[in-house]
Amino acid sequence: MRLPHHGRPVHLSYCTNVHPAEDLPGIIGQLDTYAVPVRERLGADVLGLGLWLAAPVAAALADDGEARRLLRRELDARGLEVVTLNGFPYEAFQAPVVKHAVYRPDWTSVARLDYTLDLARILVDLLPDDAERGSVSTLPLAWREPWRAAQRDAARHMLDRLAGGLAEIAWQTGRVVRVAFEPEPGCVAETTTQAVGMLAGADTDRLGVCLDLAHLACAWEDPLVSVRELAAAGIPVVKVQVSAALEVGDPVAARPVLERYAEPRFLHQTRSSAGHACDDLDEALAENPPGPWRIHFHVPLHAPPEPPLTATTPLLREALAVVECDHFDVETYTWDVLPAGQRPTSSAELADGIAGELAWARDQLTGVTA
Known part of the structure; x- marks a missing residue:
């Protein structure tokens, strides 16, 4: 969907990494199963998708122009458009157990570089003709351990190669695609300050930040301070992931409810307001640091979680007002x-x-005035 926000047109989409399909027929099938019904429920002429393509199908599409044109035709026929791709999960994101595997391969690896450039090549053929540019979100280099000088230098080299590859794609096609690094709890860049350090000296015409608002909440950051810090460093916010995390004031009293969110597929990094950090919710339940906690569990934007838990939607609204x-x-x-x-x-x-969720996000975005 295209909406006015802060006096300018913006694109609003939903990310398809919620669906498990990892081949082209499955991806096209999920358009009919989910995306078209969502568009119809919203009464929208065109629905935006933040498409997720696993690495094997991305490699195949990047190598096959006719397959890219087929995917574009299938999207157009259903009233769907794509300006952004999620390039954080490499593959198998809806496997029974994901946990730390989502951070591999990381940005020390040529495989991560190749995957991201494949996505950029695909995106230039999916972009609407009138779209100013495209974006691909990715992980903030790597999980924090191990991270030594050798890994840091290798990642810096890959980022230089990435910027060069994006510049070449723009020269060949006339379409601009930027890559957005997404700070996340437990990673090399968890906070805005770390993201600024990560991109120091990088080509900020091609590279920037993806602000995931659940991650920002879990880092206990103030959105206005974060936005100003990025602006002062000259680092663009290329993409915003509109997401909410779990919050609990008294973890002891809420323990029976919290235990229902401790599940085996994804990491649910937990951070207390006092700075205590746990890499998963079950770890936090075992250590039991004082609350309040914020938990990296993306919860539906429009539906509050089970009491006494709450969601970080107030911070989400603050962020949308300033970003x-x-x-x-x-x-x-x-x-x-x-x-x-x-x-x-x-x-x-x-x-x-x-x-x-999309109706909620649409109302929040259009309710923000310049």
């Missing part, structure tokens, strides 16, 4: 691991939930 960006992507990939009773039990229920 300037043209790509906003709703990224709730955790629908299938929500506690029973909150989890969709059919494709129609999942489409209902995604449509509800």
Whole structure:
């Protein structure tokens, strides 16, 4: 969807990494199962998708112009458009256990570089003709351990090669694609300050930051301070992931409810307001640091979690009021691991939930005035 925000047109989409398909027929099939029903529920002429393409299908598409044109035709025929791709998960993001595997390969690896440039090559053929540019979000270099001088130097070399590859794509096609590094708890760049350090000296015409607002909340950062720090460093906010994390004031009293969110597929990094850091929710429940906690569990934007838990939607609203960006992507990939009773039990229920989130995000974005 295209919306006015801060006096400029922006793109709003939902991220398809919530769906498990990892080949082209499966991806096209999920358009009919989910994306078209979501568009129809919203009454939108065109629905934006933050498309996720696993590495094997991305490599195949990048090497096959006719397959890219087929995907573009299938999108157009359904009233769907793509200006952004999620290049953080490499593959198997909806496997039974993901955890730390989502950070591999990292930005010390040629495989990560090749995957990201494949996505950029695909995106230039998917972009609407009138889109100013495209974006690809990616991990903030790597998980924090191990991270020594050798890894740092290798990643810097890869970022230089990435910027050069993006410049070559722009020269060949006339279309601009930027890559957005997404700070996340536990990674080399978790905070805004670390993201500034990560991109110091980088080509900021091609590279910038993806602000995931659940991650920002878990880092206990003030959105206005973060936005100003990035602006002062000359680092663009290339993409915003519109997401909310779990919050709990008294973890002891809420323990029976919190235990329902401790699940085996994804990491749920937990941070206390006092700075205590745990790499997963079950670890936090075992260590039991004083609250309040914020938990990296993306929860539906429009539906509050089970009391006494709350969501970080107040901070999300604060962030939307101050950030300037043209790509906003709703990224709730955790629908299938929500506690029973909150989890969709059919494709129609999942489409209902995604449509509800997008309607909420649309209302927040259009309610912000310049």
